[in-house]
Every structure is written in structure tokens, then in C-alpha cells.
Amino acid sequence: MEWLAALEQSRLAGALKASFYVYPLINAGHVLAIGFLVTTVTLIDLRVLAILPARAVPSATLLRRLAIGALLVAAATGLSMFAIRASDYAAMGVFRLKLVLIALAAFNFVLFAVLFRGRSDPSGPLAAGLAATSLALWLGVLLAGRFIAFV
Ligand code: HEM
Numbered sequence: 001m002e003w004l005a006a007l008e009q010s011r012l013a014g015a016l017k018a019s020f021y022v023y024p025l026i027n028a029g030h031v032l033a034i035g036f037l038v039t040t041v042t043l044i045d046l047r048v049l050a051i052l053p054a055r056a057v058p059s060a061t062l063l064r065r066l067a068i069g070a071l072l073v074a075a076a077t078g079l080s081m082f083a084i085r086a087s088d089y090a091a092m093g094v095f096r097l098k099l100v101l102i103a104l105a106a107f108n109f110v111l112f113a114v115l116f117r118g119r120s121d122p123s124g125p126l127a128a129g130l131a132a133t134s135l136a137l138w139l140g141v142l143l144a145g146r147f148i149a150f151v
Pocket of ligand 1: 149
């Protein structure tokens with residue numbers, strides 16, 4: 001596809017390829033953002049599932065903001081790495097799977113925020129179901145991301 005080829009020829013992709021340091025630093029930024037994202041959503045979800053007591057977890061508002069910031073950094077660094085080999089990544093089943101899982105996990109996150117808006121400590125079967133789904137989806141994203149390097 002033309003837009004993938006254009007992305008590979010872009011100044012962004014050129015800058016990443018030209019320097020010895022830039023790609024590893026962007027990759028490290030991706031891993032750091034993933035660490036923040038997975039940690040914050042896991043704390044939120046384990047609290048909703050009542051596996052962690054309220055006193056052990058920072059405020060859900062703070063955790064949610066950190067998670068959104070981390071997702072934005074992961075998306076920016078991920079898209080930068082994608083630009084280098086856009087056609088290859090776009091053709092990989094595991095990369096497409098990862099994007100679908102990210103979309104589902106983000107939708108689940110927004111749904112939870114909308115359904116339980118204003119509730120400081122949501123609980124009950126629906127909240128627990130969404131929290132368990134969130135844990136499974138983000139774990140899936142993590143695994144799909146790691147598998148990209150091996151296909
Ligand atoms: C729109 C968002 C994202 C895009 C476009 C993206 C894209 C990429 C790309 C291109 C790579 C390099 C793969 C390689 O050649 O080895 C990568 C690595 C990876 N991504 Fe993402 N990513 C995104 C978000 C995420 C998120 C949210 C997670 C996890 C929660 C994640 C987990 C990983 C992992 C574990 C790796 C392997 C890192 C390593 O071991 O070096 N990614 N991602």
C-alpha cells in the first residue's frame with residue numbers, strides 16, 4: 001500500500017535509521033511506557049476485583065491518568081518504530097492482532113470509565129467482569145508485542 005511505503009520514506013523513519021542511538025532509545029521509551037501502562041491498569045483491576053485492599057492502591061483517578069499518559073507514549077513510540085518497516089509490520093498477523101487487542105482494551109477502559117463515572121470504588125459483577133477482561137486484553141497486547149520480534 002502506498003501510505004505504508006510513504007511512511008517508510010518519511011523524515012521520521014529516516015531519522016530513526018540514521019542514528020545508532022535513536023531507535024534503541026525509542027524502543028526503551030516504548031518498554032517504559034508499557035511498564036507504566038500494565039502496572040497502572042493491573043492495580044486498578046486488582047482493586048476492582050477486591051484482590052487488593054483500597055488502602056494498598058493509589059487513587060483510581062491518578063492511576064487512570066497515568067495509564068492514559070502511558071498509552072499515549074506507547075502509541076507515539078510504537079508508531080515511530082512502525083514507520084521504519086511499515087509494510088512488514090502491516091503484513092504480520094501478530095502485529096494486526098496486537099492492534100485489535102489494543103483497540104478492544106481501550107474500548108473496555110472507556111466503557112468502564114463511563115459506566116462507573118463518579119463512583120470512587122466500583123464493585124459488583126459487571127465491574128469485576130470488565131476488570132477481568134481488561135487484565136486479559138492487556139496481557140494479550142503484551143504477549144503479541146513481544147512475539148512480533150520472533151515471527
Ligand atoms: C498504537 C500503539 C502501538 C504500536 C503502533 C506499537 C508498535 C510496536 C512496534 C513496531 C514494535 C517493535 C516490534 C519489533 O520489531 O520487535 C513494538 C514492540 C513492542 N510492543 Fe508495541 N506498539 C503499540 C503499543 C503497545 C502497547 C500498549 C503494548 C503493551 C501493553 C505494547 C507492547 C510491546 C512489546 C512488549 C514490544 C516488544 C518490545 C521489545 O522487547 O523490544 N505495544 N510495538
